[in-house]
Amino acid sequence: MATQHSRSAARAMMAPAVVLLLGWMLIPLGMTLYFSFKKYLPLRGGDLGWVGFENYERFVSSSAFWPSVQATLIIVGGVLAITVTLGILFALLLDQPMWGQGVVRILVIAPFFVMPTVSALVWKNMFMDPNNGLFAHLWRFFGADPVVWLTEAPLFSIVLIVSWQWLPFATLILLTAIQSLDGEQLEAAEMDGAPTIKRFWYIILPHLSRAITIVILIQTIFLLSIFAEIFVTTGGAFGTKTLTYLIYQRVLESQNVGLGSAGGVYAIILANIVAIFLMRIVGKNLDA
Amino acid sequence: MGRIVLEQVSKSFGDTEVIPPLDLAIEDGEFAVFVGPSGCGKSTLLRLIAGLEDTSGGRILIDGEDATAVPPAKRGLAMVFQSYALYPHMTVRKNIAFPMRMAGIDRAEQDRRIEKAAAALNLTDYLHRRPGQLSGGQRQRVAIGRAIVREPAAFLFDEPLSNLDAALRVGMRLEISELHKRLDTTMIYVTHDQVEAMTMADKIVVLRAGVIEQVGSPLELYKTPRNTFVAGFIGSPKMNLIEGPEAQRHGAHTIGIRPEHIAVSAEGGPWSGVVGVSEHLGSDTFFHIHDTGLGDMITVRADGEVGFRHGDRVSLTPRMDVLHKFDANGLRIA
Amino acid sequence: MARAVTTRRKTINTALAWAIGLLIFFPILWTILTSFKTEGQAIADPPIFFFFDWTLENYAIVQERSNYMRFLWNSVIIAIGSTLLGVAIAIPAAWSMAFVPSKRTKDILLWMLSTKMLPAVGVLYPIYLIFIELGLLDSRAGLVIVLMLINLPIIVWMLYTYFKEIPGEILEAARMDGASLRSEILYVLTPMAIPGIASTVLLNVILAWNEAFWTLNLTAVNAAPLTAFIASYSSPEGLFYAKLSAASTMAIAPILILGWFSQKQLVRGLTFGAVK
Numbered sequence A: 001m002a003t004q005h006s007r008s009a010a011r012a013m014m015a016p017a018v019v020l021l022l023g024w025m026l027i028p029l030g031m032t033l034y035f036s037f038k039k040y041l042p043l044r045g046g047d048l049g050w051v052g053f054e055n056y057e058r059f060v061s062s063s064a065f066w067p068s069v070q071a072t073l074i075i076v077g078g079v080l081a082i083t084v085t086l087g088i089l090f091a092l093l094l095d096q097p098m099w100g101q102g103v104v105r106i107l108v109i110a111p112f113f114v115m116p117t118v119s120a121l122v123w124k125n126m127f128m129d130p131n132n133g134l135f136a137h138l139w140r141f142f143g144a145d146p147v148v149w150l151t152e153a154p155l156f157s158i159v160l161i162v163s164w165q166w167l168p169f170a171t172l173i174l175l176t177a178i179q180s181l182d183g184e185q186l187e188a189a190e191m192d193g194a195p196t197i198k199r200f201w202y203i204i205l206p207h208l209s210r211a212i213t214i215v216i217l218i219q220t221i222f223l224l225s226i227f228a229e230i231f232v233t234t235g236g237a238f239g240t241k242t243l244t245y246l247i248y249q250r251v252l253e254s255q256n257v258g259l260g261s262a263g264g265v266y267a268i269i270l271a272n273i274v275a276i277f278l279m280r281i282v283g284k285n286l287d288a
Numbered sequence B: 001m002g003r004i005v006l007e008q009v010s011k012s013f014g015d016t017e018v019i020p021p022l023d024l025a026i027e028d029g030e031f032a033v034f035v036g037p038s039g040c041g042k043s044t045l046l047r048l049i050a051g052l053e054d055t056s057g058g059r060i061l062i063d064g065e066d067a068t069a070v071p072p073a074k075r076g077l078a079m080v081f082q083s084y085a086l087y088p089h090m091t092v093r094k095n096i097a098f099p100m101r102m103a104g105i106d107r108a109e110q111d112r113r114i115e116k117a118a119a120a121l122n123l124t125d126y127l128h129r130r131p132g133q134l135s136g137g138q139r140q141r142v143a144i145g146r147a148i149v150r151e152p153a154a155f156l157f158d159e160p161l162s163n164l165d166a167a168l169r170v171g172m173r174l175e176i177s178e179l180h181k182r183l184d185t186t187m188i189y190v191t192h193d194q195v196e197a198m199t200m201a202d203k204i205v206v207l208r209a210g211v212i213e214q215v216g217s218p219l220e221l222y223k224t225p226r227n228t229f230v231a232g233f234i235g236s237p238k239m240n241l242i243e244g245p246e247a248q249r250h251g252a253h254t255i256g257i258r259p260e261h262i263a264v265s266a267e268g269g270p271w272s273g274v275v276g277v278s279e280h281l282g283s284d285t286f287f288h289i290h291d292t293g294l295g296d297m298i299t300v301r302a303d304g305e306v307g308f309r310h311g312d313r314v315s316l317t318p319r320m321d322v323l324h325k326f327d328a329n330g331l332r333i334a
Numbered sequence C: 001m002a003r004a005v006t007t008r009r010k011t012i013n014t015a016l017a018w019a020i021g022l023l024i025f026f027p028i029l030w031t032i033l034t035s036f037k038t039e040g041q042a043i044a045d046p047p048i049f050f051f052f053d054w055t056l057e058n059y060a061i062v063q064e065r066s067n068y069m070r071f072l073w074n075s076v077i078i079a080i081g082s083t084l085l086g087v088a089i090a091i092p093a094a095w096s097m098a099f100v101p102s103k104r105t106k107d108i109l110l111w112m113l114s115t116k117m118l119p120a121v122g123v124l125y126p127i128y129l130i131f132i133e134l135g136l137l138d139s140r141a142g143l144v145i146v147l148m149l150i151n152l153p154i155i156v157w158m159l160y161t162y163f164k165e166i167p168g169e170i171l172e173a174a175r176m177d178g179a180s181l182r183s184e185i186l187y188v189l190t191p192m193a194i195p196g197i198a199s200t201v202l203l204n205v206i207l208a209w210n211e212a213f214w215t216l217n218l219t220a221v222n223a224a225p226l227t228a229f230i231a232s233y234s235s236p237e238g239l240f241y242a243k244l245s246a247a248s249t250m251a252i253a254p255i256l257i258l259g260w261f262s263q264k265q266l267v268r269g270l271t272f273g274a275v276k
Helices: A004-036 A055-061 A065-097 A101-112 A116-127 A136-142 A153-178 A183-191 A196-224 A228-233 A243-253 A257-287 B042-052 B092-103 B109-120 B136-146 B168-181 B194-200 B218-223 B226-234 B247-248 C009-034 C057-066 C067-099 C105-116 C120-134 C139-166 C168-177 C181-192 C194-209 C225-232 C241-260 C264-269
Strands: A038-041 A047-048 B004-013 B016-026 B031-035 B057-062 B077-080 B154-156 B186-191 B203-208 B211-216 B242-245 B254-257 B262-264 B271-280 B283-288 B298-305 B313-318 B324-326
Touching: A004 A038, A004 C105, A004 C120, A004 C139, A038 A055, A038 A257, A055 A065, A055 A228, A055 A257, A065 A101, A065 A153, A065 A196, A065 A243, A065 C009, A101 A116, A101 C009, A101 C241, A116 A136, A116 A153, A116 A228, A116 C009, A116 C225, A116 C241, A153 A196, A153 A228, A153 C009, A183 A196, A183 B283, A196 A257, A228 C225, A243 A257, A243 B186, A243 B324, A243 C120, A257 C105, A257 C120, B004 B042, B016 B042, B016 B057, B016 B211, B031 B042, B031 B194, B042 B077, B042 B186, B057 B186, B077 B136, B077 B218, B077 C168, B092 B136, B109 B136, B136 B168, B168 B186, B168 B194, B186 B194, B194 B218, B203 B218, B203 B226, B211 B218, B211 B226, B226 B242, B226 B247, B226 B254, B226 B324, B242 B247, B247 B254, B262 B298, B283 B313, C009 C241, C057 C067, C067 C105, C067 C139, C067 C181, C067 C194, C067 C241, C105 C139, C120 C139, C139 C194, C168 C181, C181 C194, C194 C241, C225 C241
Parallel strands: B031 B186, B031 B203, B077 B154, B154 B186
Antiparallel strands: A038 A047, B004 B016, B004 B057, B203 B211, B242 B254, B254 B324, B262 B313, B271 B283, B271 B313, B283 B298
């Protein structure tokens, strides 16, 4: 259903969204690229001229770089492992017949709606505080010495907090996917004599593979840029400085814009590698 | 007024030409039916007239004025869609009022026309309901009501009855025919059902693969199909088309004979065969005769009382005066 | 596939699911409970669950001390403003893509999606600079614009998937009925898509409400929303758990309620229609 009229109207009506997003993408991106090739210190002399790829080299050769990559990988990998595994288990459980399913669903989904600064602060103080936190109470109850979570196990603590926030997302999406599984397929497998474990392994898991991939990709993109959780809990101390946080510090705290911009370009490239896989999957779905 | 003329109108989607250039004139007040198998381009042709698709070439004239580039809203045509396309969030009254609201007709006049249309279409009691609360037939009436109140130059119907069950379809067919008699406005009606075409049309346009195969009154098409396609498409059950020696005996590549023009008897006719399936409709019986030596199975219409059984050997006598003859290209000879 | 499930099995499922559900919900529940305690009870060891002296004092103190209403108001304006602005821009775009698709529609949709993937930190300084240049730093207008832009792809996508479910014939009928494009969208498409638009608005208000990168980095005092208000509690003095809990409860309560209404749309919105 398209006439010349409606096609030109369509172009005109798409224009604002396209132009805005194009500007939103290209202008800052262009500026970041521009700064990344400059020695640019706003508080210490401003624009000090072109430096070629020096910022890129300095960013990766700085002593903070590899630890930040490591922290990023541990956080992203840890959260993914926890949320996907538990997400599958919870989704399977929630799909079972039970009383009060709707209420349980609501309980499980709730953490996703808690703003990141709130969850970080609540966990940091009310659970992980070595003096008054609930964990400290619990440890003492069993006669153990309270753990100073954010200094003794900082990465683990952050993984815990972020997993709590993202577990509902994984569970909800995997539950939706499980519910779209054709019940007859499972019944057929049962008639064929497949035991529960095999039914899970050969039918449910393959059916979920696409949803799992999507959960992994979307979470990766969001997890690569977690900020508030670190900002509020450790401020990047104790080895919790992720790539994102390192760039943030370079730009806003030490005001080395050139160096930070080079880091930003690395982050953009990294995110795009993940995004390409995600877009492939989403794009395939568009044709259907 | 509503005289619609197509001059060398064509339509392509990308590289595929769905309608090669064609000419067609629909006179004011005429009930024209576009009929053909699915994918023949009849709906596309209707949408070109409506303005919902651009033509790839040629001109469309409505009452002598070039409407080719005029948007659908300004062509003064009303359309009834296959899915009825009622606005689900509006009551029946608001649905019917919508085109008048768009045209800026004043409220009093709107109400007058709505009452009139509702009375004519038996919708008066349903004006406050929403489409979701109506039956298929009522929705169809609302769609027609919405078309009527605009007082359009012509009505366009796109397979309007195909979503209704069989009994309702016959009733609606009559209603639309009566509406046409009463309003005396041009109507263009698209269907794949040749029975609808035969019963409703002043003029039938038979289409195949975007090409007009024949234009004419129902009886013209029935009596003198221009080619084997029209011959096979118009009439139910289908005309028997016979090729081979029997056809050559009549000086043709293909001969056609309608089921109702063959007499069936126990013996004595020039053709013979074995009864296969019999369809008893009460008034008529259709026999499917095999092993006639004429190629395909032959369908024969007989009186409802005739009682041959499966496997009986019967004799067939075609009426030579209504024998249709076609050449090797499928075109009618003489 | 109705099948009788043994009561025993159902009981086990129920117990297990409720235990897990409550465990996951516990931090929120604990925060809400603590907000009604006195500071002394808030850190009591062993912890007190229900039998404490319920008090609203913390809420009063938080209100009084921190000008809570201003932060709340900023959050409301930024979340709702950016969403409505986004929807206004996205409706025409989604109409185009859903009803006048072209060969490039898919590419445009995917490209829009890709802008959502842009890591914020990569463009932090340019945006910062542009904001200073335009005088948008620490202004609500600035945040409305930025949050609108980062959520626009999701809004367009969600509306697109909802519009796709509306039969094109109805819009064609409107066109035949003499409706202009504007009337077609205003009187036919939009009212029909109200449920979809409402879900889109809901999800995006939630996302904007909880956004905690730009809201922390582009505000100082005037435009700071609740995310920044809560972050200001990260280095407090003295006893403060009960007050922190009261502030947190106020920051999450409205959105928690909205969120529970939009669980279904959440999946659709966040997976770009790839999981249904």
